[in-house]
Amino acid sequence: MQIGKDGGVLANWEIRLVKAMLDRGQWNDQQILAYFTRPTRSVNHRAIGEIRKGTRGKAIDIATKDELDRFLLTWPEIDPQTGLSLLGDELLIKAREAMVAAVHTFNGAGLYFRTEIFIVTAMIAWTYLFHAFFKSKGIDYRYYSGSGKEKMLQLTPSGAEKYWDLSQCMSSSHCPIDGGMKANLVFLLELRHEIEHRMTSRIDDAVSAKLQACAINFNTTIKATFGLQYGLERRLPIALQFVVFSADQRNLIKATSSLPSNVVTMVEAFHGRMTPEEQGDPQFAYRVAFVPKMVNRAATADEAIEFIKADSETAEALNQVLFKETEKKKYGAKQIVSMMQKEGYIKFNLHRNSELWRSLDAKNPSKGFGVEILGGVWCWYQTWVSKVRQHCEENAALYGKAGENA
Known part of the structure; x- marks a missing residue:
């Protein structure tokens, strides 16, 4: 695999074709060069001359007559919407197609495991996007064993x-994303590891904000790294809904849905490692409030969605109405576990906390044990801390309380 900075080096299959075109003698160097340049990759004008002289690609075989004829017959083999070459830009095309498939699948009606399918397909999309980026920058993204002369x-x-998997791509110093974008992908990777090869209850509602952020982050990254013309806005229209949920309906849906305990533990543990600012980053979890609105202007009467700047007076007023909270002290699950362990209940952990709140339906808003704050993060009130402490006291031996029989 030949990799050149900015994608300017011809691949082996292209060098084979160039040799065949030179051998046929119907084109000059500039005409041949035109067959191998495209918006995503420019090739130095000296490349064809170097191949002609044998100073480039000397060990590469010449293409057969049939291979050259097939290339000329199908050229230019491109995606008509973006101008991407189906051969030369294969990685970028696959990245776009995989993300389109992920979103279409999630928005499709009648699917029960759409979150799981979205995550797997979106991870493939991101992997191809990183590979395309590394290739364009001349970064070798293949795995090696050993080092020095023993490197293979x-x-x-x-x-x-x-080639590198997604985790390795993100750990590279050349990775084009960081901050909330990277945290979002790490979260979805951990979630994928928890749910793969297992039967799960529907988790759409629990992680939908992360999926939305994942899709938006992908679109932002592909445009930033390759160009605005490769964004997916035109491929993915706004999804229409058949129903309007009232607050009571929404609470009922959330109350009756269930998550496997291992998924709950994983999500809470991941959130527990993050600061409130990191959890509220829209690149980690993206949320939009949809508010039915009556309009007076004919020009906007047909618009289903109106976009409001986050720092506007309208947004501030909307935020006060939608997210008004009483100022109670709030605790994360990780904080509560740390408190109990400092009090001597050393075997009380995040999983035990999850088991307890699930058994008591403690996240039911009517119980008053906690609240879901802006950003979708669940926080506990002091009432829950007291409940956990009471539970630990009643089960001191189970949690290894000092001075008790374990």
Whole structure:
């Protein structure tokens, strides 16, 4: 695999075709060059001359007559919407197609496991996007074993080169994303590890804000790294809804839905490692409040959604109405666990906390134990801390309280 800075180096298959075109003698160097340049990749004008002289790609075989004829017959083999080459820009095309498929699947009617499908497909999309970016910058994203003279490419059982997985892409110093974007992907990767190969209850409502952020982050990144013309806005229209949920209906849906305890523990543990600012970052979890609105102006009467700047007076007033809270002291699950362990209940952990609140339906708003704050993060009130402490006192031996029989 040949990788060049800014994608300017011809791949082996292209060098084979250039040699065949030179051998046929119907084109000059500039005409041949035109067949291999495109918006996402420019090739230095000296490249064809170097191949002609044998100073570039000397060890690469010439393409056959049939291969050249097939190339010329299908050229330019491009995506008509973006101008991307189906061969040369394969990674970028696959990245876009995978994310489109992920969103279409999630928005499709009648699917019960759409979150799981979205996460798996979106992770594939991000992996291809990172590979396309690394390739364009001349960064080798293949796995190696050993070092120095002993350094060797890792291969699959069938002999193909092994490329970085998503985790390795994000850990690279060349990764084009950071902050909330990276936190969002790390969260979804951890969630995927929890749910893969397992039967789960529907988790759409619990993580939908993260999925929305994932899609928006992908669109932002592909435009920032490759160009505005590769955004997915035109491919993914606004989804229409058949129903309007009242507050009572919404609470009922949330109350009757259930999550596996391992997923609850994973989500709470992940949130517990983050600051409130990190949790509220829209690149980590993106939320939009939809408010039915009657309009007086004919020009806006047909608009289903009106976008309001976050720092406007309208947004401030809307925020006060939608998210008004009484100022009670709030605690994260990780804080509560730390408090109990400092009090001697060393075996009380996040999983035990999850089991307890689930058994008591403690996240039911009518119980008054806590609240879901802006950003979708659940926080507990002092009433829940007291409840947990009472539970630990009644089960001191179970949680290893000092001085008790474990």
